Amino acid sequence: MSDIIHTAAPPRIERSGTATKTYAIFIGLGLVLLLVAPLFFYPIFLMKLLCFALFACAFNLLLGYTGLLSFGHATFFGGAAYFTAHVVKVWGLSPELGILVGAFGAAVLGLIMGFFAIRRQGIYFAMITLALSQMFFFFCLQAEFTHGEDGIQSVPRGHLFGFIDLSETTNMYYFVLAVFLIGMAIIWRFINSPFGMILKSIRENEQRAISLGYSVSRYKLGAFVMSAALAGLAGGTKALVFQFATLTDVGWQMSGEVILMTLLGGIGTLIGPIFGAGLVVALQNYLATSEFPVTIITGVVFMVCVLLFRRGLIGEFYASRLGRKLGFEHRR
Amino acid sequence: MAVASISTNEQPRVVLSARGLSKSFGAFAAVKNVDLDVHDASVHALIGPNGAGKTTVFNLLTKFLQPTAGSITLLGADITKLPPDKVARMGLVRSFQISAVFPHLTVRDNVRVALQRPSGLSTQFWLPLSSLDRLDARADELIETVGLKRERNALAADLSYGRKRVLEIATTLALDPKVLLLDEPMAGMGQEDIGTVSAIIREVAKTRAVLMVEHNLSVVADICHHVTVLQRGEILAEGDYATVSQDPRVRTAYMGTEEA
Numbered sequence: 001m002s003d004i005i006h007t008a009a010p011p012r013i014e015r016s017g018t019a020t021k022t023y024a025i026f027i028g029l030g031l032v033l034l035l036v037a038p039l040f041f042y043p044i045f046l047m048k049l050l051c052f053a054l055f056a057c058a059f060n061l062l063l064g065y066t067g068l069l070s071f072g073h074a075t076f077f078g079g080a081a082y083f084t085a086h087v088v089k090v091w092g093l094s095p096e097l098g099i100l101v102g103a104f105g106a107a108v109l110g111l112i113m114g115f116f117a118i119r120r121q122g123i124y125f126a127m128i129t130l131a132l133s134q135m136f137f138f139f140c141l142q143a144e145f146t147h148g149e150d151g152i153q154s155v156p157r158g159h160l161f162g163f164i165d166l167s168e169t170t171n172m173y174y175f176v177l178a179v180f181l182i183g184m185a186i187i188w189r190f191i192n193s194p195f196g197m198i199l200k201s202i203r204e205n206e207q208r209a210i211s212l213g214y215s216v217s218r219y220k221l222g223a224f225v226m227s228a229a230l231a232g233l234a235g236g237t238k239a240l241v242f243q244f245a246t247l248t249d250v251g252w253q254m255s256g257e258v259i260l261m262t263l264l265g266g267i268g269t270l271i272g273p274i275f276g277a278g279l280v281v282a283l284q285n286y287l288a289t290s291e292f293p294v295t296i297i298t299g300v301v302f303m304v305c306v307l308l309f310r311r312g313l314i315g316e317f318y319a320s321r322l323g324r325k326l327g328f329e330h331r332r
Numbered sequence: 333m334a335v336a337s338i339s340t341n342e343q344p345r346v347v348l349s350a351r352g353l354s355k356s357f358g359a360f361a362a363v364k365n366v367d368l369d370v371h372d373a374s375v376h377a378l379i380g381p382n383g384a385g386k387t388t389v390f391n392l393l394t395k396f397l398q399p400t401a402g403s404i405t406l407l408g409a410d411i412t413k414l415p416p417d418k419v420a421r422m423g424l425v426r427s428f429q430i431s432a433v434f435p436h437l438t439v440r441d442n443v444r445v446a447l448q449r450p451s452g453l454s455t456q457f458w459l460p461l462s463s464l465d466r467l468d469a470r471a472d473e474l475i476e477t478v479g480l481k482r483e484r485n486a487l488a489a490d491l492s493y494g495r496k497r498v499l500e501i502a503t504t505l506a507l508d509p510k511v512l513l514l515d516e517p518m519a520g521m522g523q524e525d526i527g528t529v530s531a532i533i534r535e536v537a538k539t540r541a542v543l544m545v546e547h548n549l550s551v552v553a554d555i556c557h558h559v560t561v562l563q564r565g566e567i568l569a570e571g572d573y574a575t576v577s578q579d580p581r582v583r584t585a586y587m588g589t590e591e592a
Contacts, residue, residue, distance in 0.1 A: 026342060105487055161550065195457035201434045201445045208432035211394065212446050213420035214454070280385055 021026050021101055021325045029183070030271075036178055043173045044241065048280045051238040056261040056273030058230030059234055063259075064268030065191055067203045071255050072113060072128040072133030073208050076106035078250030079136060080232030081239035085152040086145050095158045095166055095294050099179065099236040105230020107138070114224035118217050130252065137250050147276040155239060164202040172241065179237050188270060192228055204313030231258075262297065264305050266312025277311050347372045347541045348393065348424065348511050353402035355388055361389045366402070368510060375533060377552045377573075380562035381585070386545045387429055389562070390515050393543075394426045395419045407510060421449075422497040423510035427500050427517060429545075437481055440500055442488050443471040447504035447531045471506070475503035478502045479528050489525040494521035501532060512536065518551055530555050553577075561585075 037046050052208035063066050071266050088098035117128040140146045147153075157166035166172045190196055202209045202216050210216055239245045248254065257280065265276025280298060287294045309316045318328040348370040355363040361386045370376050378386050391397040393404060395416040403412045411419050419425075434442050439466045448454040456463065476485050478498045483491060488499060497517060504512060517533070518526050526548070532544055534555050546552050552559060552573060559576045561568040569579045574581055 017361075117581065189460070190457045193459050194453045194460045194461070195455055195458045197441070197445060198448065198454050198463065201437065204434040204436055205432055207428065208434065209445075210396075210417050211420055211426050211428070211432070212503065213417050213449050215415075215417045222455070222457070294415070296344075 008263025014270065020327075022328070025125040026206045030187070036175050038170060043169045043291065045281075045285055047173055047176045048100075048225055048285075049278055050176050051234045052258075052261065052277040052281050052317060053233050054183045054234035056186060056236075056265065056277040058227050058234060058274045059258045059269070060265075060267065060269075061187055061230065062223060062227040063262055063269050065196070066199055066220055066227075067117075068220060068224065069111070069122075069126050069259070070117075070129045070224075070227075071252070071259075073131035073135045073228075073258050074227040074250050074254035075109055075133040076231035077183045077235035077238075077254060078140070078245070079109050080106040081234035081245035081249050082140060082146050082152065083232075085155045085239045085245035088158060089152060089155045090145075094162065095160055095175075095240055098158075099233060099240065102239070103229045103232040105233065107229035109222070109232075110225040110228025114221045114228070118220050118224060126257070130255070133250070133253065133255060137247070137252070140250050146245070146247075149247065151244055152239075153244045155243045155245070157240050157243065164181065166240070174195035176237055176241060179233065185234050185268075186226075186230065190223075193268070195219070195222065209245060218278070262304055262312075264301065264312055266315030266318075269312070269314045269318065272312050272314035279313070339408075344386070345351055346370065347374050347406050348409055348543070350389075350393065351403050353389070353404065354400050355385075355392055355397060356400045360376060362565050363392065363399075366562070366565075368393075368560060368567075370541045371558070372408050373538060373542050374557040375537045375544065375555050376558045376560065377556035378543060378545045378560050379547070379552060380568070383564075384562040386562055386566040387515060388565075390426060392515055394513060396425060396586050420507070423507075424511035424513065425504050425511070426513040427465075427504050427515055428450050429515040429519070432497050433488040433503070435487065437488055439475060439484045439486055439488060439491070440468070440471050442499055443503050443506050444468070444576055446503040447471060450507060474502045474506055475483075476479065477505070480530060483515045494525040495520060498525060499527060501529065503530075505536065509540065511541045511543065513547075516543065516545050516546050516547060518546060525549065549577075 028152035038208060052287070059070070059073050062070055083105035084098040084102035087093045087101045088095060093101065113129060113132045116124050116132065120128055130327075141148055155252050160166055160171070160175055164171050164175070166175060198209070198214060198219055202214065202219055206216055250295055252271060261280050262273045263276065265273025265274065279301070283297055283301070287297055305312065311319055317323045341445065342418065346369045350366060350368040353363060353368070354361065354541070362431070366389060368389070380386055388397065392399045395411065395414055399412065402412060402471060405411065405423055406419065406424050409422070411422065411424075411550040434445060443468045444464055447470055448464065451467060453464060453467070472481075472484065475481055478497060478501055480495065480502065483495065488496060491499060497520070501517060514533070517529055521529065530551060533544070536542060546556075556573060558571070559573050560570050561576055563581050563585050569576050569582045
């Protein structure tokens with residue numbers, strides 16, 4: 001009997017085993033690269049990249065793993081930046097607490113926005129999130145503590161745990177790297193958890209999930225709030241990196257940018273959005289000094305992506321012959 | 333022994349009932365004034381020609397559709413206004429006409445997803461996936477019951493149509509429902525699977541109520557205690573299979589004269 005089972009068992013398990021092994025090697029390589037990167041690149045650029053990478057991964061948690069296209073994620077990113085900047089500068093909170101306040105604030109905003117948007121699907125969901133984020137933009141423009149057009153400026157980075165001076169760029173870099181890794185670990189755990197399993201089943205067959213007694217909108221709301229909180233984690237960290245929080249981070253362009261990053265990197269791949277964010281941030285950085293408008297380049301890149309490699313950079317790699325040989329699978 | 337025979341002689345209690353159930357889509361009345369009583373420990377068939385409103389009745393009973401008029405009672409509680417997931421948690425679980433499995437999950441994972449909620453393992457986003465391993469024993473038991481043991485690590489998408497239906501029944505049973513609503517469970521199945529599924533349904537119905545839509549009349553004759561015939565959204569006839577199949581209206585409307 002047992003050998004019948006063995007011969008009948010498809011080779012899936014073996015394949016995902018090699019995938020885990022290659023994954024481990026790639027993650028190890030990536031970690032080493034991130035650790036030594038400040039020796040080769042401008043640290044502020046790297047920190048910006050890490051913040052946006054985490055933001056895009058948080059966004060992908062919603063788009064790629066829940067199937068919801070939010071057009072209002074700037075609210076969580078920029079909102080958290082304001083919260084963190086305010087509590088660190090005005091209340092004098094420590095940087096780690098400030099970032100947590102930012103993430104928590106973003107989670108509350110996510111709960112409110114999610115509550116209104118989650119019952120709608122597709123374009124209606126996107127429009128409600130866009131409308132609510134525009135309302136939040138207006139709030140930020142008018143509210144007292146955000147200082148309107150000026151934003152909150154010269155936010156002190158402070159001392160991590162009271163003794164690590166974050167105004168030291170190297171210290172700040174490794175702090176941002178730690179926040180990024182913690183955020184990624186949370187996302188990984190969230191996807192590979194009992195909750196993540198239900199999310200996956202909802203994405204696969206929503207009607208069936210309902211008929212099994214799952215209150216689908218609650219699971220979606222849970223994912224929405226988690227995505228918002230992690231976007232807030234990224235936004236709060238960015239406010240400390242640049243030492244200011246402005247309207248740019250809550251504007252609708254920011255919501256669009258994160259969609260672009262996620263699409264470029266690969267929807268529904270854990271690490272794809274990191275590369276998408278890297279590409280977009282690098283383009284912005286290197287084209288910032290040129291005469292050519294950045295938006296035209298990113299627009300062209302976006303069109304090329306949609307027309308030629310819809311799975312995104314990492315998605316295409318997974319689906320390629322080399323990727324499959326290494327044991328990866330692409331879900332879509 | 334004597335006790336057992338007495339209890340089988342008792343009238344089984346009604347677990348699911350509908351009164352005056354109606355559903356209109358604009359001017360079209362898909363279901364008109366349907367009264368239905370589903371009894372515990374029995375198999376009840378809902379039959380009728382295409383477009384008679386059988387699936388609509390299913391959607392109404394499971395609250396996937398909201399009735400235009402009428403009331404539905406499940407285990408003594410009024411469920412007319414409840415959402416479908418709540419109704420499912422109360423013990424009324426359905427299958428779908430088009431096989432409803434999670435295609436990119438393995439057979440075992442499909443069953444585990446169903447087991448997760450009753451075992452309180454569905455909202456923990458901080459636990460590893462391996463925390464679900466303790467559902468494996470029960471999942472494998474269910475998989476074995478429906479005869480899918482060899483395919484348990486295969487993706488549901490790779491199963492044949494009939495095997496998908498069997499898997500769907502396994503996930504439905506995983507919830508240990510009080511009332512099962514099966515929408516054409518035998519459609520597209522090979523003869524071998526029909527035998528297996530008939531046996532499963534008969535076994536399940538010893539302790540639960542089963543309401544099924546079925547086109548295969550030999551299956552209906554074989555395993556159903558009670559038959560309701562629908563035509564154009566209305567009840568045409570009711571009773572056991574022998575009575576219903578002799579009803580002249582039913583014979584002209586649905587079965588044709590060559591049956592009998």
